[in-house]
Amino acid sequence: GAVVSQHPSWVICKSGTSVKIECRSLDFQATTMFWYRQFPKQSLMLMATSNEGSKATYEQGVEKDKFLINHASLTLSTLTVTSAHPEDSSFYICSAPTGDYGYTFGSGTRLTVV
Amino acid sequence: GNSVTQMEGPVTLSEEAFLTINCTYTATGYPSLFWYVQYPGEGLQLLLKATKADDKGSNKGFEATYRKETTSFHLEKGSVQVSDSAVYFCALSASGNTPLVFGKGTRLSVIA
Secondary structure, eight states: OOOEEEEOSEEEEOTTOOEEEEEEESSSOOSEEEEEEEOTTSOEEEEEEEETTSOOEEOTTOOTTTEEEEEEETTEEEEEEOSOOGGGOEEEEEEEEEETTEEEEOOOEEEEEO | OOEEEEOOSOEEEETTOOEEEOEEEEOSSOOEEEEEEEOTTOOEEEEEEEOSTTOEEEETTEEEEOBTTTTBOOEEESSOOGGGOEEEEEEEESSTTSOOEEOOOEEEEEEO
16 A cells, blocks of 8 residues: 655754654655644644645644745655754654545654754 | 544543544535544554445444534444554545544543
């Protein structure tokens, strides 16, 4: 089946640094990638939608200059958290539609900013 | 806009008990409905789905029926196991290429 590989699984970084999260579609072409954020014991909140070759669409309240999304190819979408701060600590998950109303999810990245 | 409401947790059951997690939705048109499961520290796994009214999704003993008249998609399992302990999310999709809209999740703990 369609698989999205997400890396890293977890990362700890210092305040003020940037972190890049990658999601690769391994056996299909992902023209669209959804990026979600999940706080502890809460639901997934959509941050943005990326489409290959075009600018990402951000949800209201999400800072596009802080959460940089790039979807340069049909198999790779990246989320970069710039100038990270402790409040950015969260679980980030990517997801791609696979056709026939199916969706595949990455395994998630737990970001801790210290 | 589209939204999903599911019962608040946590839910604690004894092994072999019957499980129901209620889910209702608000949407225009005819959305597809999903149940996802998240085990501790992991991403989401599709449990089951239904794409049209009266469809029943089923997997691993879990079932849910798409009820358009009551805008519901309740999750049921006849006999839960300790290994079913996880967080369950109800979700909808307006179309195949739109993002999923999730409920808040229900944490299930099954004790032996």
